Amino acid sequence: MSSVTTDTTLAPAARGSRGFAVWIGVLVVLIVVGLAVWIYQLSQGLQTTHMRDNVIWGLYIITFMFFVGLSAGGLIVASAGRLFNVERFTPIVRLAVVEATVTIATAAILIIPDLGHPQRILNLFFHAHWLSPMIWDVTVILIYLVLSLIYLWLYTRRDLAARGSWMALGTKDTSDAARAHDYHLTYILAWIALPAAVLVHSITAWIFGLQISRGFWYSAIMPPLFISSALVSGLALVVILAFVVRRTGRISFDDDLGRFLGGLLAVFLAVEAFLLLSEVLAGYYPGIPTDAVHQLFSGRYAPGFAVEVVVGLVVPFVLLAVAAWRRRPQVVVVASVLALIGIFVHRANLIVIGLGRDPIALPPGTPLGTPQANGSSFAVSSVYFPSVWEFLIVLGIVALSALLFTLAVRYLPLKEKRTA
Amino acid sequence: MSTSYAGIDVPDSALQKATRLGMVVDQNKCIGCWTCAVACKQQQNVGIGLYWLRVLTVGGDAMDVPAGTFPALTMSYQSTNCFHCDNPPCVKACPTQATYKMPNGIVNVNYDRCIGCRYCMVACPYDNRVFNWRTPVQDPPADVAVVGETPARPKGVVEKCTFCVQRTTDGLLPRCVVACPTGARVFGDLDDPNSEVSILLRNRPSYVVFPERGTQPSLHYLIRTGPDAVGGEL
Known part of the structure; x- marks a missing residue:
């Protein structure tokens, strides 16, 4: 049995070694470029970004939220499938756990370039302030990362042991009884992983939703909305990755699973649309012209909202x-890509519009920290579009994420043997 | 009430015993000259492009533009720095306790601990905090007379008005109060019923910004009164 596993998982790597090498090469180049730009940013300060005192957070935080969502969504789908014995998920459950682990690690890394003083990051532990939602988030993300790693290891350690891999970490027993034991352990862990995944994204939502200073965010709907965004984007990414990885032969499932996942994604999209409608209607109905919700329908960021709703x-x-249509894998993948784009734009809208409204209205203006082209030091309007340096750093971190995922797919046994 | 005569500061022990330092700005006296803002930049070596203290024009479309339609025009200013709230959202938000409330009511920043996450700026409803997007630039160079008593701030930290903490803990008035040519700014202990700020707030109509957000600012504005004044709040 172990020899079969070894054969199916190692053969494609040998076959596609040329394309694989190019892929790894591109990723490494992007990572090195991102790292170099980050060093440049460290030397210059965050003036290299287009964030200023009016739009305080930008692409780094948007991408951070997006990746926390990808992770939470992936793990919710994986652990809910295990918890409620949805046997259909079995062929992709390990892939979903890999996705959740890699994306939460990526999210944690994405915080670092946003900090003005990253070398002081350990102050988060030495001087933790427990009233700050940011400390809650740091704590839950670290716990969640460890949990995901344990989950992943439990799923794969018997197969790793069968291969003689060091990653089995001392596990020797590959008997059916031992596998049955681990299968039970994953069930217990799913009980912890599911609420943890819900919590990790709720707390990320509370970073924004508990701030009375920002009317666009200060709402009880933020955690549910974040969870639904996470379910849409997390499942969409798992679907895309599943079809891509299937081409390498490292996992196998029939197209009917695509149909099932597509249907599930449609339900998640409907929930997202419902929560979004609730949020927007509550802001729009009173007819207060200064409410940030009106920026969704007119002005600079209105096209973004249109993309979010129509395309996403x-x-x-x-x-x-x-x-x-749902029976065709191409359609499901295209719909998943669109949903991913939609959720990313949704998060960008949330950050930029939420921050871009000056709490104290112009004309006084917000000091920007650097003299402006118009000769003033004050904001005349609150606009934000990331600088090329921000894009390069984020691209480097996303490339690192892709590299970790590629290596995990290559070196971890992703085929689930067990049924029932 | 401490005073300053011809540049010589006279300490006042009442300020050192204060439990809630606060400020009152009289909109009848404020002429929008920005002297307080300039004095603040000198005292605290605030870099180019950064303001711990701004003079906001009430109601107009741009700075120094009156509110209303001709001939019913009104002009008043809201000279704004950190409100040193009694329920400061920035202090709650800071993940590393780098910004904190002092026993005398001042909300201060520990520049050696700040990691530069800017969550306090997100939490502040008043735009009263600024971030060093670059190493602060002083041009002309920093005032050597105050460099020694003002902590230097590197790039990548958040800074803001400290009610001139290095002066007020010595019993001296904040520099903006000393500099104001019309005496519009009054400083003292809001917890002391006999302080000048408390007496003014008892006897004159006043407002704080965004009271509905529950931050309980320690900076109050005495509302502009008189025949040419309509309203006075932003």
Whole structure:
């Protein structure tokens, strides 16, 4: 049995070694470029970004939220499948756990370039302030990362032991009884992982939703909205990765799973649309012209909201709601890509519009920290678009994420043997 | 009430015993000259492009533009620095306790501990905090007379008005109060019923910014009164 596992998981690597090498090479180049730009940013300060005192957070935090969501969504799907014995998930459950582990690690890394003093990051532990939602988030993300690693190891250690891999970490027993034991352990861990995944993204939502200073954020709907965004984006990414990885032969499932996951994604999209409608309507109905919600319908950021709703919600929902279309893997993958784009734009809108409204209205203006082209030191309007340096750093970190995922797919046994 | 005569500061022990230092700005006296803002930059070596203290124009479309439609125009200023709230959202938000409330009511920043996450700026409803997006630039160079008593701030930390903590803990008035040519700024202990700030707040109508957010600012504005004044709040 172990020899079969070894054969199926190692053969494709030998076959596709050239394309694989190019892929790894591209990722390494992007990582090195990102690292170099980060060093440049450290020398210059955060003036290399286009964040200023009016839009205080930018692409780093947007991408951070996005990756926490990807992770939470992936792990919620994986652990809920295990917890409620949805046998259909079995072929992709390990892949989903790998996705959750890699993306939460990526999210943690994404915080570092946003800090003005990253060398003091340990102050988060030495001088932790427990009233700060940010400390809650740091704590829960670290616990969650460890939990994901344990979860992943429990799923794969018997197969790793069968291969003689060091990653089995001393596990020797590859008997069916031992596998049955681990299978039970993953069930117990799913009980912890599911609420942890819900919590990790709720707390990320509370970083924003508990701040009375920002009317666009200060809302009880933030955690549910974040969870639904996480479910959409997390599942969408798992679907895309599943179809991509299937081409390498490292996992196998039939197209009917794609149909099932597509249907599930349609449900998640509907929930997201419902929560978004609730949020927007509550802001819009009173008719207060200064409410930030009006920026969604007119002005600089209105096209972003249109993309979020049309490209990110309506089109993928229609694609997936029609049963005949949902049967085709291409349609499911395209809908997943659109949903991913939609959720990313949603998060960008949330940050930029939420911060961009000056709490104290212009004309007084917000000091920007650097003299402006118009000769003033004050903001005349609150606009934000990331600088090329921000893009390069984020691209480098995303490349690191892709590299970790590629290596995990290559070296971990992702095929689930067990049924029932 | 401590005073300053011809540049010589006279300490006042009442300020050192204060439990809630606060400020009152009289909009009848404020002429929008920005002397307080300039004095603040000199005292604290605040870099170019950064302001711990700004003079906001009430109601107009741009700075120094009156509110209303001709001939019913009004002009008043809201000279704004950190409100040193009694329930400061920034202090709650800071993950490393780098910003903290002192026993005398001042909200201060520990520049050696700040990791530069800017969550306090997100939490502040008043835009009263600034971030050093670059190493602060002083041009002309920093005032050597105050460099020694003002902590230097590197790039990558958040800074803001400290009610001139290095002066007020010595019983001296904040520099903006001393510098104001019309005496619009009054400083003292809000917990002391006999302090000048408490007496003014008892006898004159006043407001704080965004009272509904529950931050309980320690900086109050005495509302502009008189025949040409309509309202006075932003």
